[in-house]
Amino acid sequence: MTEQTTPENLGIGTDEWVAQHEKRLSRRAGLLGIVDFLNQKVSPLVRYLLLAIFAVGFGALVHNLYLLRIAANLAVFLALTLGLNVVMGFAGLLDLGFVAFFGFGAYAYALTSSAQLNQHWPTYLSVPAIVITTAFLGYLVSLPSRRLFGDYLAIVTLFFGQVFIQLIISSDSITFPGHEDSVDITGGSNGIPGLDQFKLFGYTFKTITDYYWLLLVVVALLLVAITRVDRTRVGRAWRTVREDPLASQSMGIKVNNLKMLAFIVGAAIAGLCGTIYAAIQNAVFINGFDMPLLTLIYAAVILGGSGSIPGSILGAFVMSVLPEILRVQNYSEILFLTVLILAVAALSKGWKRFGFNASLVILLGLLVKVISSALSLATTPTSTWAVGPVSKALKYWLLMPANRILWGNIAFVLLIALIANYSIAKERVKFYLLPLIAFIAIFVWEVRLVIEPNTTRQLIIGMMLVVLMIVRPQGFLGKTRVEVL
């Protein structure tokens, strides 16, 4: 028997693998490395401070009502995301009825503050009452759900969410026993317009700016509260319920009670958001509280990293600002190209390779352009498509065929096929595939997708989520999952 000596003189029988844990941590290269580095180096306090300065500065300096409205909606959305992060991120409960609590808060405010039932409660009474009622509703929903996990819980809560919607829609003509006429309570699918504005401490909220400041306070308080809870024993216990409910129970943790608590907290936050949202919108409509919103909130939580508070903030920003940006062709063009360049940079794993790939893409475009003009193929005149600064810059490089729809569709199918193949291709093939995919992506975007912004928006968001889930399943700022083996 011969003993082999290793350079570091490893001892036999000791737990070297773990002993060298710190040494063997590798750093990511390239762009992802920078993201990781910033994520580790910038302290949370500095991050929140920057965020606060930005938010306050935005409110003080911006007087554009459209922007302020977007910002206010973002704040509501952010608060909702934080609420769902408690339910799903901390406690791990897949609650698909979450938006119903939001809707309930909004409708409850509408009913207590409009001509609909001729109720005009003072804000300091209605809002707390609604928050408490929504929390109680959360408790009621948690009763049948408290022994369920995962998909079973999802189905039951989805049911409650849909029941809420149906109840609101059909409560526009209710005949009470002993009465002839039917009563319109919720306005059905017409909603309830003309709500009272908030009136707090003798001040009546008039403009969107007022609500912006209110929301800033609400979100700040929520952030402080949730961050604190996350660090206490309840926060820890929630995480154990998420990771291993059985082990959690054996530690003496009342798993069912903690799940119910998560439901109640989430519902209360959603209810509060609902009241403010209703007041901002000055009206409530049931279709605002259905699946599309639920999907967006879930996307925000997952995108940012389930269970991570900074992740929720990031996710909420991306998911609410992105659709607005994508509405405008110039912005969406810039955004698309930026994301594409970042993606190529990330996949290049090193700046040299990135430079090589970029020049290959440029060459490819020129080559196609030269060949097509040599064959004198019909093209769309540049004046009709090169409108924004980006496309104006691209017109010297990009081929724009006459039949945009046909060529665009062909390239689109080709693009998807290539992307699907990319992940399973060998390194050598990937080397050439990446610039080709990048070029075709730009082609498809300019030729075909730019014409249909609405479809494109959904497509882009969907694609972003898919790519993110493959590259980073834990979300942008989520913690890597570590299984106990």
Place this chain on the structure above:
Amino acid sequence: MTTPLLTLENVDTYYGAIHILQNLSLTVNEGELVCLLGGNACGKSTTLKTALGMVSPKNGKITFAGEDVTNKNTSVRVKLGIAVVPENRRLFGPMTVLENLKIGAYVRGEADPADLERVFELFPKLKDRQSQLAGTLSGGEQQMVAVGRALMSRPRLLLMDEPSMGLSPRLVEQSFEMIAGLHQQGISMLVVEQNANMALSVADRGYVLQTGRIVLEGKASDLAGHEELRRAYLGR
């Protein structure tokens, strides 16, 4: 004079229609290390779960420290002083070592720094690894965290479910040295084990379980010399 700490009297436990524990009676006295031996699927883990209140028996009576806990939930029993080191350790992988330890003290409120110090004294290695995620530890270290986590609730009785499972022979030895050490500190223990040899070497008394019934009980030294048992479990 020995005072019984945990007693199970004529306990019947069912999983649905399956009768698992059949008229099982068992006692752990104050300061005693009792081992529960038996082959696969004979109800060893179920006995621990019944003692901890994770499953409730259909008939029978469970007392802990003189108190009838038959209808008390796990949380109450942990508060009274029962703690468990679960099978396969069941750590919370994405949480740090420190958080895992703090969770052990959940029923007592916020973790007492003195308790943490005591665990770190027992397992100095864990002190260096406090902020490491539990799932990234080696098997032996995970075992330390699992025992430390259980000790954080200041238990009077420690239930251990297969402490040797998934560990290398040397770590199994270390594991049982640790068990013996804890026993010397005065902690009562009920150890469920397939490795009968190891378990009997540290235990005061032992029970042998077969298809949900106690078939043999006695002093550990007597059991180790028992002809039938040796043939069945000790492989000699």
